[in-house]
Amino acid sequence: MRRSVGRLRSRWTDERELADAVNGTVVGSAVMVAASLHGSLGQVVIAVVATLFVYWLTERYADVLGSGVQGPAPNRSRVVGALRRGWPMLQSSYAPVIVLLAASALGAELRGAVLAALGLSTALLGGLGYEAARRSGAxxxxxxxxxxxxxxxxxxxxxxxYALH
Incomplete structure (x- = not known):
């Protein structure tokens, strides 16, 4: 856990990035739960990745669109900057998806593999909360x-x- 928190320190450097990582972790986990109700392993992975990509793209589009309200029309550098700013939302979903795939490869049924991935997501969320609080001086x-x-x-x-299954 301490090593993971250390990686958070070097990866996500400001409050917006930490917030994006929390959002990505929660959305990815919720999609994993919903998709696992009736889907296969592949369908769950595709649902998580595709949903987070669309969610990220929507937030970035809204950011670019909103930035034009207060200033000049968005140009290429503003668009590229907006795309970079939201990247932690996608990055935060990698580890739970990898755990899902690894647990499945090691013989776990989908339900167990999802639970393992959700366990990691929960630990990641705890680490993000801790890191955000420490950065604020708590x-x-x-x-x-x-x-x-x-x-x-x-x-x-x-x-x-558990309520849905």
Whole structure:
């Protein structure tokens, strides 16, 4: 966990990137749960990747569109900048999808593989909450509280999985 949090420090450098990573993790996890209700492993992976890509593209498009309201019309550099800013939303979905695939390759049924991926997502959310709190200057005890609160988003999605299955 400590190594993963260290990677977060070097990867996502500001509050917007951390927020994008939280959103991507939660959306990816929720899509994984929904797609696993009736889909195969391949369908679940495609649903997560495609949904997050569309969600990311929509946010980036809205960002570019909105930036033209206050200033000149968006140009190429503003569009490229907007595309780069939202990248953590996609990056945050890689590890849970890899765990899903690895657990399945090791013989887990889809339900178990999804649960393993959701467990990682929950841990990742806790790490993101902790890192965001520490960057804001919160003491360790408060950061642990924020980590627990953020991890509860993952716990809620796991609860959703059990409610739907």
């Amino acid at each position: 003491p360790t005890a408060a950061a642990l509280g924020w980590a627990a609160g953020t991890a509860l988003l993952g716990v809620a999605i796991i609860g959703l999985k």
